[in-house]
Amino acid sequence: xxxxxxxxxxGRAFPLLFGxxxxxxxxxxxxxxxxxxxxxxxGLMLATSLVEARxxxxxxxxxxxxxxxxxxxxxxxxxxxxxxxxxxxxxxxRGVPLLAAAAWAMMARPSWAVAxxxxxxxxxxxxxxxxxxxxxxxxxDPRMVREGYWSWPGGGRYEGVPASNFxxxxxxxxxxxxxxxxxxxxxxxxxxxxxxxxxxVALYVWTWLGEAIANACLWRQPRVALAGGAAMGxxxxxxxxxxx
Numbered sequence: 001x002x003x004x005x006x007x008x009x010x011g012r013a014f015p016l017l018f019g020x021x022x023x024x025x026x027x028x029x030x031x032x033x034x035x036x037x038x039x040x041x042x043g044l045m046l047a048t049s050l051v052e053a054r055x056x057x058x059x060x061x062x063x064x065x066x067x068x069x070x071x072x073x074x075x076x077x078x079x080x081x082x083x084x085x086x087x088x089x090x091x092x093x094r095g096v097p098l099l100a101a102a103a104w105a106m107m108a109r110p111s112w113a114v115a116x117x118x119x120x121x122x123x124x125x126x127x128x129x130x131x132x133x134x135x136x137x138x139x140x141d142p143r144m145v146r147e148g149y150w151s152w153p154g155g156g157r158y159e160g161v162p163a164s165n166f167x168x169x170x171x172x173x174x175x176x177x178x179x180x181x182x183x184x185x186x187x188x189x190x191x192x193x194x195x196x197x198x199x200x201v202a203l204y205v206w207t208w209l210g211e212a213i214a215n216a217c218l219w220r221q222p223r224v225a226l227a228g229g230a231a232m233g234x235x236x237x238x239x240x241x242x243x244x
Contacts (some may be wrong), residue, residue: 004129130173
């Protein structure tokens with residue numbers, strides 16, 4: 001009974017958090033976006049994703065794997081290329097903000113959910129989820145570089161970001177979801193609501209559309225709006241067409 005009650009509380013909390021996230025992001029998009037606001041948005045989105053996921057262990061594992069990859073990346077330039085973080089994202093460990101773990105974690109469950117709508121084959125779901133997660137970075141990296149959160153000393157052809165970054169994201173995504181999948185499957189065996197992925201898909205779709213509108217209409221970044229819209233749309237649209 002306690003377990004059912006906890007699940008019910010999480011189910012009621014998700015739409016409230018999702019609504020608060022959407023409103024906060026709309027306001028955020030129309031402001032000067034100070035670092036504190038950026039950190040707050042990341043924290044709120046992580047909370048929303050964790051509540052929707054119901055089982056936090058896979059999400060937290062995704063954050064840990066992503067953070068580990070960032071530590072290697074900053075130290076060696078692999079797999080993303082040579083880059084460095086500023087101090088604007090808060091406390092850092094070996095040059096990597098702790099908030100970086102939250103960024104990997106908060107989009108793991110939505111990416112996993114849309115991949116599950118597109119394919120029912122477990123072997124295909126991991127690379128599809130990695131690609132869906134990488135598609136989000138087509139929006140993320142240009143904005144974070146533009147606002148001074150991290151930088152690429154060698155630059156890059158896409159908004160100052162090199163192609164190696166996206167290859168690194170995909171490679172890291174494969175590791176993220178290789179860890180995520182068995183943890184998710186283990187929890188699903190004991191959870192009757194395991195296939196309830198509508199909230200996670202909604203998070204992915206909202207991020208896709210919200211970033212496209214913000215880049216096109218508010219931030220005057222049509223190239224990013226088109227590239228990110230196409231990248232995330234390649235996963236969001238099929239996920240919407242297959243309602244599970």
